[in-house]
Amino acid sequence: REPFLKLLDARLADADDDELRVLASVARATGAMADVAERAKSPDDRTAAPAWRLLALAAAPEGRAGLPAALERPERRRAALRLAGALGARETLSIVLPLILDADPLVAREAAVAAAAMATPTEASSLQGSLTADDAFVRVATERFFAKFPELGEPLGIGLTGSDQASARRRGVALLGRLGTTAAIARAG
Numbered sequence: 001r002e003p004f005l006k007l008l009d010a011r012l013a014d015a016d017d018d019e020l021r022v023l024a025s026v027a028r029a030t031g032a033m034a035d036v037a038e039r040a041k042s043p044d045d046r047t048a049a050p051a052w053r054l055l056a057l058a059a060a061p062e063g064r065a066g067l068p069a070a071l072e073r074p075e076r077r078r079a080a081l082r083l084a085g086a087l088g089a090r091e092t093l094s095i096v097l098p099l100i101l102d103a104d105p106l107v108a109r110e111a112a113v114a115a116a117a118m119a120t121p122t123e124a125s126s127l128q129g130s131l132t133a134d135d136a137f138v139r140v141a142t143e144r145f146f147a148k149f150p151e152l153g154e155p156l157g158i159g160l161t162g163s164d165q166a167s168a169r170r171r172g173v174a175l176l177g178r179l180g181t182t183a184a185i186a187r188a189g
Helices: 002-014 017-030 033-040 045-058 061-071 074-087 090-099 105-118 121-132 136-148 150-161 166-179 182-188
Strands: none
Touching (some): 002 017, 002 033, 002 045, 017 033, 017 045, 033 045, 033 061, 045 061, 045 074, 061 074, 074 105, 121 136, 121 166, 136 166, 150 166, 150 182, 166 182
């Protein structure tokens, strides 16, 4: 394990995603994922940010405890969002949901995907506005959430199809089509 940790320390800061995937596989095989999680706590973003990317690529539960702090740091946020969604880390939803409206479209996308993956019907009202977001990626992630709960998505889709705005009507039809229920498909027409 020690040789791997030396390699990790030497390569982590400059590793691309392909190399991070290899490092993640070796970390998992050698039982060193907890060591990666420790590096993710570093105050130095040059070490911590790629450690978060590695944890996210590996969907490593060892990073779960550090998620709230990482979500607060812009340099670590996207990877932490990806990990939160992969782990279903519902304890981070209060941080994740507002990030759907982040000014950085890449953060907003990761937040929408994470929220859609871990939200329950309780958070449906927080996601509802994302059905009409300008960003298609955010809309699709939100449609996927509502597809898990057709009893919530169908009334929203029907409501959108009755809008006086053409873009809202199209988004309503898209949601109803994704739901796939008989009533939704009939309404999407």
